[in-house]
Ligand code: FEO
Ligand code: CA
Ligand code: CA
């Protein structure tokens with residue numbers, strides 16, 4: 001067994017951060033140790049929590065001894081564990097609100113930490129909100145590439161200088177997309193139907209918007225009970241829609257990933273629509289490319305070319321077919337990037353879109369690190385990528401494909417995590433097996449391997465190699481008989497009980513009679529794992545891998561929460577799902593029996609766990625299905641997963657108008673909770689604003705990361 005001591009990994013030689021500029025001297029700070037030693041070692045943490053939980057259960061005679069116990073025993077002594085298994089959630093729930101502000105429970109404070117346009121480097125000015133027209137110029141675009149990006153989503157905290165540091169770290173934040181209506185709507189010609197003219201007139205806006213996408217890495221520090229951003233940190237970095245990246249793994253270099261600009265098929269510019277993500281035990285960030293298709297346009301042009309007789313016709317037909325299951329817009333894309341950057345014109349560059357839709361691994365401790373698109377994890381609309389280490393050290397990465405009737409996936413590495421060999425760990429996501437989930441009605445499930453050569457993933461069914469299976473993942477999963485789900489978002493392991501929780505955000509088409517959707521035949525009927533039709537408010541599944549091994553090929557599952565308003569007089573509040581016929585408004589909260597003590601919620605998106613194993617749920621969706629007197633904004637909620645309050649959802653935070661709440665991330669000590677407020681003011685325009693958060697006074701809204709702390713310095717949730 002390779003996993004013994006998680007504390008002793010040292011920074012490999014040559015992993016020092018590079019200087020960004022002469023103004024930022026990085027030789028001054030004390031030498032850092034990279035990776036788990038610095039990065040909080042979630043692996044050891046997860047094991048110890050699991051072990052504690054199991055020990056408690058075993059003591060109660062509830063579970064038999066597991067090989068995991070023996071395997072993990074050396075880790076028990078390393079960690080402090082909670083004194084009891086009760087939830088510890090003491091906060092008084094906030095009431096859902098439509099107010100244009102952040103609301104947290106009494107005894108808590110929310111501080112804006114980083115907002116769109118904040119310069120990440122001392123030599124760069126902040127974005128001037130009074131002059132957003134600068135984003136129509138090449139200079140403004142260049143500056144945006146060094147400022148905090150737009151629409152922050154996933155956050156991950158990487159401790160600096162001390163293992164488990166909760167005082168100082170690197171905060172990596174995804175910037176999922178840009179909301180042009182909240183940036184350019186003051187400008188004549190912006191509105192449809194003349195958007196194309198506007199883009200052609202101001203091509204630099206495309207560069208600015210690409211620069212507002214991607215990832216920010218920013219050093220943050222807690223001082224005098226407040227969190228601060230360190231602008232002159234050598235670690236600060238912007239990764240944008242133009243940053244050079246490497247394609248790695250089985251599909252790297254494949255013909256389908258080659259372009260005229262990159263005949264190697266191994267180098268791609270940028271990452272787009274980075275929604276959720278994950279952290280690895282070796283201290284890297286996984287950032288996920290979700291709705292990348294929307295940046296491409298003119299599929300129709302490719303189809304026309306493919307219909308003409310030419311020496312390239314077979315190839316063009318193949319490209320057009322491959323776009324079928326994850327199709328870019330047939331005509332002009334919503335943003336019109338393809339008008340000024342032919343990389344995004346599918347007719348001119350039919351394979352460029354195949355270079356997006358991947359999970360990207362980034363080392364936040366090395367600003368010079370070239371991000372890696374890990375093709376072994378498949379290509380689809382990745383929402384998140386959460387990592388668990390199995391008993392033999394192999395790592396599993398869970399990922400959802402966020403589209404109606406798409407699938408839940410798991411990648412399992414071939415080789416084992418080695419806490420003493422970070423260079424080795426950085427290769428783990430290039431070799432392994434990708435699986436897709438099939439949920440059976442009896443509460444069991446199977447992980448189906450997406451492996452070329454195993455019928456039906458063979459030449460008879462249109463696949464010529466493993467690379468093609470990975471590039472056309474959805475089609476391969478169709479053939480295997482995976483279960484179409486209600487928009488899988490975050491899928492995350494509970495560090496205490498080891499179970500896997502999957503947020504299914506909603507699916508208004510569930511229960512309808514469908515024929516085709518997204519290039520394949522589909523039956524839209526309800527099933528055990530997607531039991532409501534239409535599913536306007538979403539649900540959360542709880543999955544248990546067999547033998548608690550994340551590399552297992554089978555699992556069991558149950559519905560944990562059917563979201564909604566438990567006090568809706570027009571619906572049933574279920575306390576058991578056995579033999580229940582579930583109506584579209586009916587709710588279920590893990591068996592909790594007091595509807596009045598539960599906060600209504602809809603559209604679960606991002607998930608996180610605190611130290612005690614409570615599930616934190618961020619929402620992104622319309623709440624009219626809740627049948628409340630007044631609509632409420634999206635929020636953040638917490639629920640115990642065990643004990644007598646299992647499933648009792650309580651609202652912890654209400655976001656400003658028009659926002660989604662995302663990216664909840666605790667510091668290791670749980671005393672700070674980072675949260676992204678994405679697209680405040682969505683639904684309005686600059687001329688008709690819905691929100692002016694966080695600046696107030698009529699300023700344009702700014703997507704921002706906030707940090708929530710308890711005023712007495714205690715743990716968030718207590
Ligand atoms: Fe970008 Fe699936 O939310
Ligand atoms: Ca999301
Ligand atoms: Ca998460």
Ligand code: CA
Pocket residue numbers: 489505605620
């Ligand atoms: Ca979402």
